[in-house]
Amino acid sequence: MLEKEDILDSKFSAHDRHRLEVKLDLEFQKDKKSLYNIEYYFFLPQSLNISQESYSKEQFYAGTQHYIRFKTPDISMEKLFMPANELSPFNKAMKVLDEISSGISGSFLEETAVDEMKLLGSIIRANLRDAVEYISKTSGHILQNQRAELLMREIRLTQEALSSLKEKIISCGASQKIKDTFFALDEYISLMIGEYLTDLIKCRQDKKCEFEEDLVKEMQTIVLAQRNYRKAMGYSSVLKNGGINDHFLYWRGLLKKFISSALYLNPQLSDLNLLTHTGPAIAAGLAMLFAIIVTIYAQSKYAINSAAFVIIIVLSYIFKDRIKDWLKIIFSKKMTAWLYDRKTNVTEPAHNSRIGYIKETFSYIPAGLLPEDIKKIRKSDNKKSIEEEAKTERVFKYKREIFLNFEKIEKYHKRRKTLIDILRFSIADFIKHADEEIVPYDYFDEKTNSVVEEKCSRLYHINLVIRYNTKERKTYYYERLRIIATKNGIYSLQEVK
Incomplete structure (x- = not known):
């Protein structure tokens, strides 16, 4: 039976032309130790020539990337800078700096200050992203302007807070590592403010947003002010007009990875697998x-x-x-129920504590051994009886068993609890034997009374069925996705209900 209720919040997207990204939210469970079983069934057209001889498990693992991180804590901009908010990373960083100013020192204080500033940057960025996304999707002149005006106030509040944090760092005799972290935070937030406000200016330029003229001018002023500020500070994230910006994206990516590292756990592949x-x-x-x-x-x-x-x-x-x-x-x-190909230990980096593991298994599934529920879901959108006979497919299964010790997570983190499991699958090896994407097709046109040529796209449907459950909830839950691909990569993604 196909369950409609979900226990894992899933998101699918094309990370780039060749990689599918799957994000699963692993919510904090009442039981302190939770085991998630996730099975991915890939159905590939036989015409792609995928078999055990042409595509091995080693190729599959080489084409996957795996990350596991905390979901950004949900703290609004207003609460982020409220003095009474003990969970605010801004307040925690200021408190540590006060201790350093009073003469207390040590690596623990230094690491705490660095971690809190990184977390602060991640939360500010998430708030900017969510606000701009809300404004862009909201219809109505009044609502758009109200939320945009609130965003302007939040940005001014952020700038004032970062300015006070900067003064505190300079005056308290902080270590070079703390100073370097702050300047990375300062540059990153300046860049994010500029980028997200530019998105809103473009939204208005494309006539998708209806901002008042004064509001647009304020956005433009802040964007230019932030750019000039980064120039004055000697930061690297400044575009050269008319030049080749070969360093810009590299440095931007470096800043993003550094700031978001406060959310990422450390997966370590185990060498021993008896x-x-x-x-x-x-x-x-x-x-x-x-x-x-x-x-x-x-x-x-x-x-x-x-x-x-x-x-x-x-x-x-x-x-x-x-x-x-x-x-x-x-x-x-x-024996796939209890054997696995590889095991990854999940470690909390700040305390180097093992909080879980991930076991992975890859295997080809003959048609006769395919579970009935998976077979039923795969066939559910067949409109005609000929489709089943015409669509000859090869099936392989990728299984992930994720164990998490939420008791340990709760011990170290009061704000970071929900985890996101991120998987990126490459389809590059799937489409090596695909035919050319554009195919000419001749047909008779009654208007011109002649044979004309039209161009058609040759598409391949790669179907994915995901089945999952937890140790606490034995019932299976399902997701279904169709990856439409050409020889050049992912053409589109369709969630099949």
Whole structure:
């Protein structure tokens, strides 16, 4: 039965031309330790020539990227700078700087100040993004202007707060690391203010937003003021008009990664995986046992130097290798519930504490072994009976088992609790054998009374069914996505309800 209720909030997007990005929100559970089972079933057209020989699990893992991070804490701009808010990273950073100013020192204080300033930058950026997104999607002149005016006030409040933080850092004798972190924060927020206000100016320019003229002029003034401020400070995030800005995006990306590092956990791939080799080891042992039994039998019946003995031994070794390969395939299919290809330990970087793990498994699924519920969901949008016969597909499954110890997370973090699991799949290897994207097609045009040529796009439908549950909730939940691709990459994404 297809469940409509979700236990994981999912988001799908094309990260770029060749990579699909899947984001899953792992909410804080009442049970202190939670286990999430997530299975991705990929259905690929046979015409793409995907098989165990042409596409291995090593290629699949090489084409995936994995991140796990905290969701940005939901603190509004107003509450962020309220003096009484003990959860505000701005207030926490100011408190640490007061302690440093009073003569207290140590690496813990330094790391706390750095972490709080990074978190402050992440929260400010999230508030700017959400405000601009709300304004852009809101219809109505009055609502757009009201929210934009509020955003202007929030930006002024942010600028005043950063100015006071800067004065405190300079006057308190902070370490160079704290100063460097602040200047990175200062540059990043200046850049974000400029970028998001530029988006609103363009929204009005494209006649999608109806801002008052005075409001637009204020936006333009702030954008130019921030640009001049970055120039005066000697920051690198300044575009050269008419020049080649070969350093700009690199530095912008560096600032973003540095500030957002306060939200990211540290995944460490485990080198030791004895269970993975259990199946092949059992297969090799049973195959060897068969060869030894045949050898003992042959010795009891025939002389060692006889032709019959030699033939039996040669055949036994031939069958030994075949038996080993057959058993390896059988074990890989039957033991995937508790065997895995690789294991990643998830560590909380600030305290270097292990808070969970991720186990991954990849396997091809023959049509006869495909679970009935997955088969039903895959076929659910077939409009005609011929579709099922015409769409011959190869199926492989990628399974992720995510264990999280929320008790440890809660011990270290009062504001960062919800986790986001981010996966990026590359389809580049899927479309290596695809035909050219644009195909000419001749047809008779009654208007010109002649045969004309039209260009058609050759599209491939890669279907993805996601099945998941948790240890606490055994019922399966589902997502369905269609990746429409061409030889040049992702053409579009469609969520199938």
